[in-house]
Amino acid sequence: MNIDNANEIAVGRMMEARPVLVGVATAQDVIPGMADRQLLHAGPPLEWARMSGPMQGAVIGAVLFEKWAKDEEDAIALAVNGEISFDPCHHHGAVGPMAGVISPSMAVYVVENTTHGNFAYSNMNEGYGKVLRYGAYSPEVLDRLRWINNDMAHLLRNALAETDGIDLRALLAEALHMGDEGHNRNKAGSILMLKALAPFIARVAPTESAGEKVLRVIGDNALSVLNPVMAACKAMADAAHNVENSTLVSTMARNGTDFGIRVSGLGDRWFTAPAPTPDGLYFSGFTAEDANPDIGDSTITETVGIGGFAMAAAPAIVTFVSGTPKDALNASLEMYEITAAEHSHFTIPQLDFRGTPTGIDIRKVVELGLTPRVNTGIAHRQAGVGQVGAGLVRPPMEVFTDALVAYAEKYDL
Amino acid sequence: MNIDNANEIAVGRMMEARPVLVGVATAQDVIPGMADRQLLHAGPPLEWARMSGPMQGAVIGAVLFEKWAKDEEDAIALAVNGEISFDPCHHHGAVGPMAGVISPSMAVYVVENTTHGNFAYSNMNEGYGKVLRYGAYSPEVLDRLRWINNDMAHLLRNALAETDGIDLRALLAEALHMGDEGHNRNKAGSILMLKALAPFIARVAPTESAGEKVLRVIGDNALSVLNPVMAACKAMADAAHNVENSTLVSTMARNGTDFGIRVSGLGDRWFTAPAPTPDGLYFSGFTAEDANPDIGDSTITETVGIGGFAMAAAPAIVTFVSGTPKDALNASLEMYEITAAEHSHFTIPQLDFRGTPTGIDIRKVVELGLTPRVNTGIAHRQAGVGQVGAGLVRPPMEVFTDALVAYAEKYDL
Numbered sequence: 001m002n003i004d005n006a007n008e009i010a011v012g013r014m015m016e017a018r019p020v021l022v023g024v025a026t027a028q029d030v031i032p033g034m035a036d037r038q039l040l041h042a043g044p045p046l047e048w049a050r051m052s053g054p055m056q057g058a059v060i061g062a063v064l065f066e067k068w069a070k071d072e073e074d075a076i077a078l079a080v081n082g083e084i085s086f087d088p089c090h091h092h093g094a095v096g097p098m099a100g101v102i103s104p105s106m107a108v109y110v111v112e113n114t115t116h117g118n119f120a121y122s123n124m125n126e127g128y129g130k131v132l133r134y135g136a137y138s139p140e141v142l143d144r145l146r147w148i149n150n151d152m153a154h155l156l157r158n159a160l161a162e163t164d165g166i167d168l169r170a171l172l173a174e175a176l177h178m179g180d181e182g183h184n185r186n187k188a189g190s191i192l193m194l195k196a197l198a199p200f201i202a203r204v205a206p207t208e209s210a211g212e213k214v215l216r217v218i219g220d221n222a223l224s225v226l227n228p229v230m231a232a233c234k235a236m237a238d239a240a241h242n243v244e245n246s247t248l249v250s251t252m253a254r255n256g257t258d259f260g261i262r263v264s265g266l267g268d269r270w271f272t273a274p275a276p277t278p279d280g281l282y283f284s285g286f287t288a289e290d291a292n293p294d295i296g297d298s299t300i301t302e303t304v305g306i307g308g309f310a311m312a313a314a315p316a317i318v319t320f321v322s323g324t325p326k327d328a329l330n331a332s333l334e335m336y337e338i339t340a341a342e343h344s345h346f347t348i349p350q351l352d353f354r355g356t357p358t359g360i361d362i363r364k365v366v367e368l369g370l371t372p373r374v375n376t377g378i379a380h381r382q383a384g385v386g387q388v389g390a391g392l393v394r395p396p397m398e399v400f401t402d403a404l405v406a407y408a409e410k411y412d413l
Numbered sequence: 414m415n416i417d418n419a420n421e422i423a424v425g426r427m428m429e430a431r432p433v434l435v436g437v438a439t440a441q442d443v444i445p446g447m448a449d450r451q452l453l454h455a456g457p458p459l460e461w462a463r464m465s466g467p468m469q470g471a472v473i474g475a476v477l478f479e480k481w482a483k484d485e486e487d488a489i490a491l492a493v494n495g496e497i498s499f500d501p502c503h504h505h506g507a508v509g510p511m512a513g514v515i516s517p518s519m520a521v522y523v524v525e526n527t528t529h530g531n532f533a534y535s536n537m538n539e540g541y542g543k544v545l546r547y548g549a550y551s552p553e554v555l556d557r558l559r560w561i562n563n564d565m566a567h568l569l570r571n572a573l574a575e576t577d578g579i580d581l582r583a584l585l586a587e588a589l590h591m592g593d594e595g596h597n598r599n600k601a602g603s604i605l606m607l608k609a610l611a612p613f614i615a616r617v618a619p620t621e622s623a624g625e626k627v628l629r630v631i632g633d634n635a636l637s638v639l640n641p642v643m644a645a646c647k648a649m650a651d652a653a654h655n656v657e658n659s660t661l662v663s664t665m666a667r668n669g670t671d672f673g674i675r676v677s678g679l680g681d682r683w684f685t686a687p688a689p690t691p692d693g694l695y696f697s698g699f700t701a702e703d704a705n706p707d708i709g710d711s712t713i714t715e716t717v718g719i720g721g722f723a724m725a726a727a728p729a730i731v732t733f734v735s736g737t738p739k740d741a742l743n744a745s746l747e748m749y750e751i752t753a754a755e756h757s758h759f760t761i762p763q764l765d766f767r768g769t770p771t772g773i774d775i776r777k778v779v780e781l782g783l784t785p786r787v788n789t790g791i792a793h794r795q796a797g798v799g800q801v802g803a804g805l806v807r808p809p810m811e812v813f814t815d816a817l818v819a820y821a822e823k824y825d826l
Contacts, residue, residue: 177592177729178591178600178729179590179591179762187591188604191604191605191607192604194604194608194611195604195632198628198629199626199628199632200625202614202621202624202625202628205615205621208615208616208617208618209616212613213612215611215612216612219608315763316590316591316762318762319766325762325764349592349728349731350763352737352738352739353732
């Protein structure tokens with residue numbers, strides 16, 4: 001058995017994967033194995049009782065969105081009584097930012113990895129302020145969610161149907177040359193997506209005002225592309241999953257309570273530990289006391305070599321996540337220590353076009369005592385307050401040591 | 414007399430200027446002092462006989478566009494016989510890239526400096542390939558120019574009329590944080606403009622296909638924003654012009670034959686010398702033998718502290734203009750040596766958000782023997798072949814020494 005060879009295969013598949021945004025569809029129509037009355041959520045598996053504030057809020061909101069309950073109280077009763085089931089997005093080829101709740105009738109982006117043929121999905125980005133992904137579920141939140149899931153999604157579905165798809169690997173590669181890191185900073189990527197879609201939106205818009213509104217909503221939201229990017233990363237990560245003998249991380253995700261990873265050579269087993277609280281800059285009026293433990297599937301970006309791993313490409317991000325441009329450079333440099341490859345498509349101009357550090361090797365993490373660096377938004381611990389800051393987080397070392405022990409057991413080392 | 418004080422005033426005005434894109438109009442309706450049968454052109458004054466290939470080609474094209482002549486031969490006869498007059502764009506508050514020819518019925522962007530009240534103008538960007546600004550004038554070139562000047566300009570005029578204007582200083586500041594330097598690299602700026610205009614284009618488009626086409630043409634052209642940006646820079650530079658005692662450069666421009674500068678404290682007098690040929694990377698099939706001497710008003714960007722002066726913000730540009738990301742850093746660092754200020758609005762994340770070097774002081778240029786660094790496209794020396802490369806150029810030292818002598822004479826030093 002040669003672990004390095006296995007890792008080379010895994011990271012090679014991750015980098016060869018070419019994720020293309022091919023459509024928008026209704027979750028239950030396309031997401032494999034999604035049951036009736038089931039909600040998908042971010043991170044590793046989690047029951048209602050252990051869910052944090054923003055996750056419970058997002059569940060309540062999704063139940064109301066689906067009209068499975070008439071009010072908050074009824075929605076909670078359904079959840080408490082086990083009348084709705086929960087499953088990680090990751091078990092269904094899907095990912096979602098923050099709470100990451102996807103309900104059956106929600107619209108999702110459909111991303112196809114045209115190299116290996118697998119698909120991945122993510123929900124629509126709702127923008128800023130009071131939004132479901134931070135656990136808000138007031139009538140305005142649900143109204144907006146309905147407009148996004150009906151009007152906007154319908155228009156985007158028709159617009160995308162007119163395209164040959166949007167090559168998200170190419171889009172990300174370009175965005176990294178335009179100051180994005182692809183996780184917390186998606187300014188360039190979002191308007192690159194706008195650029196690609198705008199002519200088709202104009203073509204298929206049922207009215208001038210419908211086209212105008214969708215173009216404004218996408219253009220004004222610097223996170224518009226985050227969800228399709230996350231689905232793209234999921235498609236890349238899944239291509240690297242289940243490579244026998246590989247010690248590379250194929251999933252990192254948080255549910256607001258636990259941080260979990262999966263390892264390519266260890267199948268679908270999760271290794272989890274309590275989710276830490278991010279360090280970072282807080283918006284005016286908030287402090288670390290307000291922060292929820294780390295939450296969301298967006299760590300899929302770091303899993304495939306962007307986000308915190310590509311910080312050097314995004315020096316302007318430090319005004320948002322703290323630190324200096326030099327720290328941003330060092331962040332990427334540090335991640336080369338624990339990764340298997342330099343990305344063949346994602347390069348960092350600031351490092352003489354060196355490929356981003358890609359493919360986290362649990363052996364290196366444990367040996368060096370150096371955990372991956374993750375950029376993240378910080379959620380308020382209460383449902384629906386929203387984002388209170390942005391910063392940095394590192395997964396608990398325990399998940400890597402546990403995974404390495406399991407690896408030694410499975411492979412008789 | 415305190416020269417430093419005068420320069421502080423001049424560079425202060427340059428940086429306080431807030432250029433806003435307020436409209437699109439027909440050149441002769443808005444450009445002050447534009448005569449009948451007059452063509453404006455890039456750079457310092459120039460008669461037909463001394464014009465280079467691309468400049469003569471652009472003149473022929475503009476004459477045909479205006480229908481002043483029925484064919485190339487007639488157009489040349491008009492020019493040779495003095496039946497059309499030529500004047501620099503810069504004498505009319507205008508600027509244009511490469512040949513920079515603006516004819517009376519062409520559409521122009523209108524930029525207002527809302528701080529000081531002056532206006533500036535630039536023509537529409539035609540995109541790549543065979544275009545008037547490189548001296549092409551075949552029927553396809555003229556057809557495309559007519560579509561741009563009629564259909565597209567009309568739509569943009571109506572779209573802009575619905576906005577409160579686009580703050581181009583803010584747009585440029587953001588673009589510098591997204592890997593642009595604002596002269597040769599305008600990828601981010603162009604899609605930031607698209608983002609700002611797209612909803613209004615959808616609102617006012619007469620048909621779906623008209624909206625679709627304009628959104629595609631703007632989005633697909635990574636130089637879309639160059640012309641409004643140049644007008645914005647002209648508005649900033651003009652605000653710093655005619656400050657008594659100031660030794661700062663308020664104009665740098667090339668006409669394909671001569672390189673010329675003007676100095677704030679020396680009024681409207683040009684100091685010129687033969688234009689050098691840029692050094693750079695040539696497109697496949699072309700060499701330095703094909704290059705025209707330096708041409709265009711786009712050096713207005715360096716004049717106000719962006720372009721080559723902001724290279725450090727745009728490391729990815731080196732794949733286009735040659736050099737390494739470190740050279741890009743050094744280019745900006747070098748320009749601090751010859752400038753009066755660090756820009757209060759344009760900052761470079763890679764240099765810990767230091768303001769760009771702004772306000773070229775002819776004293777420092779001469780004293781240090783260090784000329785400004787300019788990024789530029791390279792035109793083929795024959796009319797209409799188009800761009801053959803991109804690279805770097807430095808103005809001839811002679812224009813600065815001549816200006817300094819003139820300054821000493823005027824101010825009795």
